[in-house]
Amino acid sequence: MEVKQLSVLNFKNYGEATIYPDPHVNIFTGLNGQGKTNMLDAIYYLSFCKSYFNPVDSQNIQHGEDFFVVEGIFAQNGESDKLYCGVKRGQKKVFKKNKTEYERLSEHIGSYPSVIISPYDKDLISEGSEMRRKFMDSIISQYNRRYLDHLIAHNKVLKQRNSLLRYFWENRTYDPDNLEVWSTQLIELAEKIHKVRTQFVESFEPIFLKHYEAISGNAEDVKITYRSHLNEANFANVVAESVEKDRRTQYTNVGIHKDDLKFGINGDHPLKKFGSQGQQKTFLIALKLAQFDLVKEATKKVPVLLLDDIFDKIDDVRVEHLMKLVSDHNFGQIFITDTHSERIEKIFSEITDSVKVFHIEKGAVHE
Numbered sequence: 001m002e003v004k005q006l007s008v009l010n011f012k013n014y015g016e017a018t019i020y021p022d023p024h025v026n027i028f029t030g031l032n033g034q035g036k037t038n039m040l041d042a043i044y045y046l047s048f049c050k051s052y053f054n055p056v057d058s059q060n061i062q063h064g065e066d067f068f069v070v071e072g073i074f075a076q077n078g079e080s081d082k083l084y085c086g087v088k089r090g091q092k093k094v095f096k097k098n099k100t101e102y103e104r105l106s107e108h109i110g111s112y113p114s115v116i117i118s119p120y121d122k123d124l125i126s127e128g129s130e131m132r133r134k135f136m137d138s139i140i141s142q143y144n145r146r147y148l149d150h151l152i153a154h155n156k157v158l159k160q161r162n163s164l165l166r167y168f169w170e171n172r173t174y175d176p177d178n179l180e181v182w183s184t185q186l187i188e189l190a191e192k193i194h195k196v197r198t199q200f201v202e203s204f205e206p207i208f209l210k211h212y213e214a215i216s217g218n219a220e221d222v223k224i225t226y227r228s229h230l231n232e233a234n235f236a237n238v239v240a241e242s243v244e245k246d247r248r249t250q251y252t253n254v255g256i257h258k259d260d261l262k263f264g265i266n267g268d269h270p271l272k273k274f275g276s277q278g279q280q281k282t283f284l285i286a287l288k289l290a291q292f293d294l295v296k297e298a299t300k301k302v303p304v305l306l307l308d309d310i311f312d313k314i315d316d317v318r319v320e321h322l323m324k325l326v327s328d329h330n331f332g333q334i335f336i337t338d339t340h341s342e343r344i345e346k347i348f349s350e351i352t353d354s355v356k357v358f359h360i361e362k363g364a365v366h367e
């Protein structure tokens with residue numbers, strides 16, 4: 001897949017800008033805070049119908065304006081499509097493909113895949129389990145539409161079950177048959193989602209380990225473990241045993257909404273506590289490169305690779321391994337940001353002659 005043209009209007013710190021990217025490597029340079037990352041986020045918007053960095057659409061409108069527009073021409077399999085995302089304060093987000101608006105944004109997910117590696121990814125290690133579930137879900141949803149439908153349905157059922165539990169508590173009543181209706185639906189959907197997540201981790205970890213070993217030079221052992229209530233016993237029994245606790249807490253305490261990925265280093269030591277900044281950064285880069293490979297294989301489409309400030313906090317040896325990996329592997333079109341223009345230009349000039357450099361200053365783009 002290739003981004004042929006990208007235009008933004010009133011998007012974040014950009015008034016108006018249009019670029020025509022190189023089919024291989026595109027470098028955004030400039031000082032911090034000038035808008036380099038915002039260009040990557042514009043591409044991400046057109047892939048996922050939302051920002052990677054700020055999920056509140058209205059907060060991505062340039063200060064003092066009432067709307068933003070992000071447009072792009074994406075080419076794949078010899079055909080080009082024009083994608084449009086428009087957000088106006090107080091109104092529903094509009095997303096179009098070739099001037100036709102989607103009825104459901106979920107119909108778009110996976111059609112134009114991209115993978116972003118960003119300093120914000122550190123939340124996958126430092127924050128709670130919700131971040132790691134979202135990571136799994138965002139990958140699987142790009143190639144498994146039924147999974148996304150099941151996930152959306154599950155979240156609706158979970159919300160209804162929790163609302164019913166609160167109603168019981170507030171009104172000092174209890175209807176086990178009514179609760180069982182929602183529990184049955186929850187169990188059915190959770191088992192389907194758990195099966196796909198289990199298959200995902202089994203396929204994903206070997207690819208991740210390959211990339212981690214390549215970048216680190218096989219310097220340390222790492223692992224990924226999938227934790228779920230559904231791993232432990234028959235889930236219907238687990239739900240039944242949790243009913244009294246659910247009634248007290250007014251909340252569903254067991255299920256796939258509690259799933260987590262455990263990241264380990266040198267045995268079962270938690271990466272969050274025992275991994276250095278460089279090891280954690282290497283882990284995150286390997287996760288995202290594995291995501292790239294898995295999505296590419298599953299969709300038969302080459303995602304756009306978005307690399308945001310990836311050289312921070314990794315040593316020169318790991319940088320060298322990473323660049324060798326990029327040069328040896330067919331990653332398709334790459335967009336990368338760096339404050340050190342000379343360094344990044346030199347690195348990629350040794351990999352490919354096909355490079356465009358865009359200098360960004362205060363929301364203005366100069367090729």
